[in-house]
Amino acid sequence: MIHPIERKVLSENDRVAAGVRSRLEIVGTLTLNFIGSPGAGKTAFLERTLQLLPSGTSAAVLTGDIQTENDAIRLARHGFPVQQITTGGACHLDARMVESHLWEWRFKEFDYLFIENVGNLVCPTSYDLGEDGKVVVLSVAEGEDKPMKYPGIFRKAELMILNKVDLLPYVPFQPELACEYARTINPDIHIIQCSSLTGEGFGDWMAWLERRRIAKRHFSPNHEEAHLQTTFV
Amino acid sequence: MHEMGIACSILEAVERERIIHPGCRPTKVAVRIGRFAGVDGDSLQFCFDAMVAGSSQAPLELHVEAAENDELDIAWLELDELEAIQ
Ligand SMILES: Nc1nc2c(ncn2[C@@H]2O[C@H](COP(=O)(O)OP(=O)(O)O)[C@@H](O)[C@H]2O)c(=O)[nH]1
Ligand SMILES: [Mg+2]
Numbered sequence: 001m002i003h004p005i006e007r008k009v010l011s012e013n014d015r016v017a018a019g020v021r022s023r024l025e026i027v028g029t030l031t032l033n034f035i036g037s038p039g040a041g042k043t044a045f046l047e048r049t050l051q052l053l054p055s056g057t058s059a060a061v062l063t064g065d066i067q068t069e070n071d072a073i074r075l076a077r078h079g080f081p082v083q084q085i086t087t088g089g090a091c092h093l094d095a096r097m098v099e100s101h102l103w104e105w106r107f108k109e110f111d112y113l114f115i116e117n118v119g120n121l122v123c124p125t126s127y128d129l130g131e132d133g134k135v136v137v138l139s140v141a142e143g144e145d146k147p148m149k150y151p152g153i154f155r156k157a158e159l160m161i162l163n164k165v166d167l168l169p170y171v172p173f174q175p176e177l178a179c180e181y182a183r184t185i186n187p188d189i190h191i192i193q194c195s196s197l198t199g200e201g202f203g204d205w206m207a208w209l210e211r212r213r214i215a216k217r218h219f220s221p222n223h224e225e226a227h228l229q230t231t232f233v
Numbered sequence: 234m235h236e237m238g239i240a241c242s243i244l245e246a247v248e249r250e251r252i253i254h255p256g257c258r259p260t261k262v263a264v265r266i267g268r269f270a271g272v273d274g275d276s277l278q279f280c281f282d283a284m285v286a287g288s289s290q291a292p293l294e295l296h297v298e299a300a301e302n303d304e305l306d307i308a309w310l311e312l313d314e315l316e317a318i319q
Contacts, residue, residue, distance in 0.1 A: 001257070001314070005250070005307045009242050009264060091235050123235035125271035126305060152271035155303065 013127055017095035020102065020130030027109035028220030030213045033129050035153050036137030037146075038119030041163040043071045044196035045137060046114050050078035052199075052206055058109070062101055063116040064093040071116065081105065092123040095130055111213055121150040132216065133157075139164040141171050144178040147185050154185040159192065159208070166195040239272055240280040243307060244290060250310050261311035263296040267304035274299070 008014055024031050034042050046061060053059055063071040064085040072084035083101050085093060098115065115131060117124040125134075136157035138146055141164060147154040154160065160182050162175060179191050192208065194201025247259050266272050274297040281295040298308060 001312045003250070003254070003310045003312050005246070005310055007246065007307050009239055009246070009305045009307055012242065012245070090238070122271045126235065126239070152269040152303065155269045 010126060010128075013095045016099055017128035017130040020095055020099050023102070023107045024113065024130060024132075025220060027107065028217045029110045029113050030209075030216040031113040031115065031129075031131045033115045033117060033124075033131040033134045034137055035117045035121065035124045035134055035157070036119065036139075036161075037121050037142060040119070040137045040139045040142065041196050042116045042119070042137050043074055045161060045163055045194075046116060047075060047078060048196045048199060048202060049114070049205070049209070050075065050080055052202055053112075057111050059112040059114065060105065060108075060110045061114045061116065062093075062098060064097070064118045066090070066118060087118060091118055091120045092127050093117050093129060094127045098129045112209070121146065121153055125152040125156055132212070133159065135159045135161060137161045137163055138178065138182075140167050140173040140175070140178075144174055145181060147178065147181040151185045154182050154189065157186070157189060159190045161205070162191060162193040163196055165193050165200060166198050236273060236276040236280045237284075239277055239305070240284050240295075243281065243295070244284060246307050247290065247293065247310065250312075254312055256315050257312040258315055259290070259293060259310050260313050261294040261296055263298060263308040263310070265298045265300045265304050265306045265308045267300040267302040269303040270300075270305040271303075272305060 034046065036042050043063065050059065059080045061075050061080060061082045062085055063075060063082065064087060065071055066087055066089060069084045072082045076082040083104060085097050085101055087093065093115065115129055134157040136153050138160060140162065162178060168175070175193060182189050182191060192201055192205050194205060243262060243264060247262050251259055266274055278295055278297060285291050285293045
């Protein structure tokens with residue numbers, strides 16, 4: 001007897017993620033899930049982002065690794081609340097890990113919640129964390145063809161950060177080709193080229209972030225003042 | 234790498250179905266994996282078989298169907314009526 005099921009394999013994760021998403025929706029926190037290989041510069045990128053946030057901005061970071069608190073220590077130097085999620089072996093974060101760490105902050109309102117996923121271009125792709133969007137971080141020393149080799153994450157990300165452009169004089173890497181490959185997989189992907197070392201390209205990124213935050217607040221039930229703000233922009 | 238976790242989720246779903254259908258034994262479960270799902274079919278098959286072997290769910294087969302997008306769905310389950318087995 002064949003019994004049709006038609007359920008997502010990760011339906012339990014999706015259920016928890018939906019709960020996280022609706023809580024974050026209520027407080028209007030723009031939540032981004034950063035995915036990239038180990039060493040792509042996710043932590044460096046977030047460190048510079050925290051440094052550049054306008055004063056008065058509230059932000060929090062969850063950073064995932066298999067072992068160590070190193071990234072949390074690096075990120076916490078910038079004066080924002082940070083929690084390390086050590087997965088103890090798992091190659092990705094799941095919605096339950098995010099939910100339990102957000103409870104530590106009582107689902108407090110932040111302008112931004114940045115989630116640095118475990119370094120990996122494959123596994124984190126399947127797990128919804130309740131984020132507003134996925135950001136894939138690719139660095140120039142990794143080769144232009146990564147979007148073709150790991151299409152899943154490039155398909156699901158709304159933004160690609162091409163990091164370490166300061167190294168372009170030293171590595172044979174054609175940024176245009178990498179962008180072309182990414183757009184072959186995902187014609188809608190937005191791409192920002194930057195260097196977390198020199199700060200190049202961060203103007204575009206910070207502007208993108210601010211636009212996304214205002215849009216998010218606009219649709220959040222708790223933020224009348226955001227409605228006024230956007231009306232006059 | 235995360236195929237072990239995926240296999241685990243499939244086995245949980247099968248277990249849930251077994252409880253919903255008393256008097257039946259699941260013998261085969263089918264999953265649909267899209268090419269952008271980030272899950273490798275062969276690796277999943279390996280993990281699944283390793284987890285089932287020697288467990289109370291054995292024998293249980295995994296059938297993998299390829300799909301186009303980012304699907305990662307359990308499609309169907311084959312159930313045998315217990316009387317029919319004995
Ligand atoms: N030259 C250069 N190095 C970078 C840049 N971003 C990160 N790095 C270096 O790359 C290495 C890995 O960075 P990290 O932020 O730990 O990567 P993660 O594993 O993705 O979090 C570190 O040595 C960083 O200093 C960049 O834009 N330019
Ligand atoms: Mg890191």
